[in-house]
Amino acid sequence: MAIKLHGHPFSAATHRVIACLEEKGLQYEFLHIDLSTGQHKKEPFISLNPFGQVPALEDGDLKVFESRAITQYLAYTYADKGTPLVPQDLKETAIVYVWMEVESQKFDAAAAKLSFELVTKPMLGMITDDSVVEEHQEKLGKVLDVYESRLAGSKYLGGEAFSLADLHHLPIVSYLFGTKTKALFDARPHVSRWCADILARPAWQKVVEMMKH
Amino acid sequence: MVVKVYGAAYAACPQRVLVCLVELGFEYQLIPIDLHSGEQKNPAFLLRQPFGQVPAIEDGDFRLFESRAIIRYYAAKCASDGGTNLLGDTLEERAIVDQWLEVEVNNYNSLIYTMVLQLVVLPRMGLVGDMELVRDCKGKLEKVLDVYEERLASSKYLAGERFTIADLTHLPNTRFLMDEGKMEHLIKGRKSVYRWWMDISSRPSWKKVMELRN
Numbered sequence: 017m018a019i020k021l022h023g024h025p026f027s028a029a030t031h032r033v034i035a036c037l038e039e040k041g042l043q044y045e046f047l048h049i050d051l052s053t054g055q056h057k058k059e060p061f062i063s064l065n066p067f068g069q070v071p072a073l074e075d076g077d078l079k080v081f082e083s084r085a086i087t088q089y090l091a092y093t094y095a096d097k098g099t100p101l102v103p104q105d106l107k108e109t110a111i112v113y114v115w116m117e118v119e120s121q122k123f124d125a126a127a128a129k130l131s132f133e134l135v136t137k138p139m140l141g142m143i144t145d146d147s148v149v150e151e152h153q154e155k156l157g158k159v160l161d162v163y164e165s166r167l168a169g170s171k172y173l174g175g176e177a178f179s180l181a182d183l184h185h186l187p188i189v190s191y192l193f194g195t196k197t198k199a200l201f202d203a204r205p206h207v208s209r210w211c212a213d214i215l216a217r218p219a220w221q222k223v224v225e226m227m228k229h
Numbered sequence: 230m231v232v233k234v235y236g237a238a239y240a241a242c243p244q245r246v247l248v249c250l251v252e253l254g255f256e257y258q259l260i261p262i263d264l265h266s267g268e269q270k271n272p273a274f275l276l277r278q279p280f281g282q283v284p285a286i287e288d289g290d291f292r293l294f295e296s297r298a299i300i301r302y303y304a305a306k307c308a309s310d311g312g313t314n315l316l317g318d319t320l321e322e323r324a325i326v327d328q329w330l331e332v333e334v335n336n337y338n339s340l341i342y343t344m345v346l347q348l349v350v351l352p353r354m355g356l357v358g359d360m361e362l363v364r365d366c367k368g369k370l371e372k373v374l375d376v377y378e379e380r381l382a383s384s385k386y387l388a389g390e391r392f393t394i395a396d397l398t399h400l401p402n403t404r405f406l407m408d409e410g411k412m413e414h415l416i417k418g419r420k421s422v423y424r425w426w427m428d429i430s431s432r433p434s435w436k437k438v439m440e441l442r443n
Contacts, residue, residue, distance in 0.1 A: 066380070067332070067336055067373070078321050080328055081328060082327070082328050082335065085331045086324075088323075088324070089323070089324035089327065092323065093320045093324075106302065106305050106306055106309065109302075109305070110291075110293055110298060110299075110302035111293075113298035113301050114293055116298070117297050117334075118295065121295075121334065122280060159280075162280060165279060
């Protein structure tokens with residue numbers, strides 16, 4: 017198979033790429049990298065990503081790492097397959113990129129920490145640090161206030177169509193919806209509407225099913 | 230059309246946009262925002278940038294924020310107009326440019342930003358920086374730079390043999406690290422990284438941005 021995804025079934029970054037592959041309806045082979053044995057820090061994986069992080073993607077001879085670079089590659093290379101995930105117009109694309117940067121730097125900064133404390137730590141038998149949770153819930157709340165404003169006037173973050181700017185949020189939003197942090201999203205009607213919409217997408221539901229097995 | 234850049238020439242993210250506009254030959258006008266008095270948090274500015282940060286741009290009636298989104302837009306605009314292509318010619322080349330743009334955000338910027346905050350910004354505000362956090366970040370950054378060293382030992386620029394926005398995006402933070410952060414040895418001590426740094430920082434576009442600070 018031409019497309020090979022090296023990742024871990026619980027890794028949000030891996031889910032980000034799977035969501036994209038499913039939206040595009042692409043065939044791919046999933047290769048499990050065992051994080052618990054440090055497989056991601058050794059050969060052969062380290063040749064795919066010298067920073068030793070999942071996921072990494074192979075498409076024929078091309079090797080790419082960084083989940084948000086992989087999703088962009090798939091969105092452009094397979095533009096004519098499945099769901100369009102980036103606009104054609106340069107200005108519309110720029111707006112999508114604004115919100116991709118916001119997700120990567122502002123949303124993820126707070127939300128990924130919360131996911132680590134409230135989802136990952138319990139999974140690993142570690143103790144949640146409540147002060148970290150409180151601090152990052154406050155930060156996330158401020159970010160979501162901006163999202164509430166944006167989504168009051170726009171169906172999706174990048175505009176009227178679903179795009180990578182929305183897709184990139186799915187893994188962490190999904191994890192946080194299983195925690196008390198869901199309240200932050202529920203308290204904001206436009207954010208809540210947007211979350212319900214993107215989480216219900218059939219492609220994302222496939223990722224959720226995969227995680228159960 | 231002149232691109233209005235709202236920000237300050239001494240701040241890293243506006244510098245990222247300015248060096249890109251100069252490199253690609255777009256006319257710009259820098260509209261100063263007084264960061265010391267917190268002008269970026271004023272209601273008027275929040276309409277341009279809802280997180281209260283610089284830069285923001287206005288190009289005719291087109292507005293954008295987030296420096297890395299802005300440089301991608303102008304790089305794409307220039308390439309599609311038949312000008313210099315800093316994005317990559319093929320889909321595969323573009324993927325590698327995007328890969329190193331992401332590395333800068335996720336593995337490089339966050340570490341340098343934290344260190345500069347603790348070493349420079351907080352002391353200027355009369356607060357004490359967290360030196361243990363600095364040591365922790367420095368240790369992580371050394372490992373990241375080792376990966377850059379290996380990459381740049383066999384590749385002239387990060388994405389390949391040509392200068393791209395993947396290299397350009399590193400200019401502001403690297404300079405902050407070396408100058409205000411007083412950690413130039415991290416760069417100078419790595420032969421290929423230093424070779425790359427000397428190359429990209431001696432580009433006329435970067436020299437122009439450095440002049441704008443005065």
